[in-house]
Amino acid sequence: xxxxxxxxxxxxxSEAASLELGCNYSYGGTVNLFWYVQYPGQHxxxxxxxxxxxxxVKGIKGFEAEFIKSKFSFNLRKPSVQWSDTAEYFCxxxxxxxxxxxxxxxxxxxxxLTVWP
Amino acid sequence: DAGVIQSxxxxxxxxxxxxxxxxxxxxxxxxxxxYRQTMMRGLELLIYFNNNVPIDDSGMPEDRFSAKMPNASxxxxxxxxxxxxxxxxxxxxxxxxxxxQFFGPGxxxxxx
Numbered sequence: 001x002x003x004x005x006x007x008x009x010x011x012x013x014s015e016a017a018s019l020e021l022g023c024n025y026s027y028g029g030t031v032n033l034f035w036y037v038q039y040p041g042q043h044x045x046x047x048x049x050x051x052x053x054x055x056x057v058k059g060i061k062g063f064e065a066e067f068i069k070s071k072f073s074f075n076l077r078k079p080s081v082q083w084s085d086t087a088e089y090f091c092x093x094x095x096x097x098x099x100x101x102x103x104x105x106x107x108x109x110x111x112x113l114t115v116w117p
Numbered sequence: 118d119a120g121v122i123q124s125x126x127x128x129x130x131x132x133x134x135x136x137x138x139x140x141x142x143x144x145x146x147x148x149x150x151x152y153r154q155t156m157m158r159g160l161e162l163l164i165y166f167n168n169n170v171p172i173d174d175s176g177m178p179e180d181r182f183s184a185k186m187p188n189a190s191x192x193x194x195x196x197x198x199x200x201x202x203x204x205x206x207x208x209x210x211x212x213x214x215x216x217x218q219f220f221g222p223g224x225x226x227x228x229x
Contacts, residue, residue, distance in 0.1 A: 032215060034217060036220075042222075043208060043220040043221060043222050043223050044160075044208070044210075044220040045220070046217050046219075049217055090160065094215055095215075103148040103165070103167060103172075103212060103214060103215050104150075104162070104165060104172075104173065105150075105162075105218055107159075107160050107162075109159045110159055110160065
């Protein structure tokens with residue numbers, strides 16, 4: 001079955017620390033990859049996405065992610081976090097442009113990031 | 118564009134009552150998704166539509182839940198009868214083909 005794994009359930013950092021959140025998926029075909037962020041009490045918002053091309057993707061607010069096909073991974077990074085980055089982060093995958101589940105996103109369980117000022 | 122619109126934003130009801138959640142997707146989007154989010158189970162896909170047709174409803178918890186999409190600009194998720202364990206935030210999202218999904222603000226449902 002299609003699955004998306006986020007290894008860290010809760011990450012706690014101090015401001016200015018570097019961040020890396022892991023994401024692995026199980027599907028072997030063409031994939032589109034996404035990171036969403038959910039600030040406290042709000043809905044999910046897109047942080048960045050990868051469809052094709054340069055595997056290093058830059059998103060909003062200084063976030064970036066690297067697609068490593070051989071490792072089925074799409075880890076999220078930020079060199080220096082801020083208190084305002086406190087939120088829950090979700091990795092998501094869909095199966096590109098094929099299959100009966102076209103359009104459906106498979107979400108990881110999410111990683112709660114807490115940044116202390 | 119106004120984004121995905123959901124109503125109501127908050128709903129408090131008593132066990133056994135019927136609850137109807139509403140969603141207006143972004144104009145032109147051909148996919149619509151209903152999700153449920155709880156602390157215990159995280160984000161769950163309940164059902165999704167393509168061009169108003171339900172594609173996969175395997176995430177719908179049980180027969181008490183039903184969803185419709187009578188036209189491209191409107192969808193409902195109904196729970197009848199509601200139970201306390203249905204308390205959650207329900208999100209609607211829409212997308213164009215296999216692109217990114219845009220989420221609505223959610224409906225926070227509390228069943229007493």
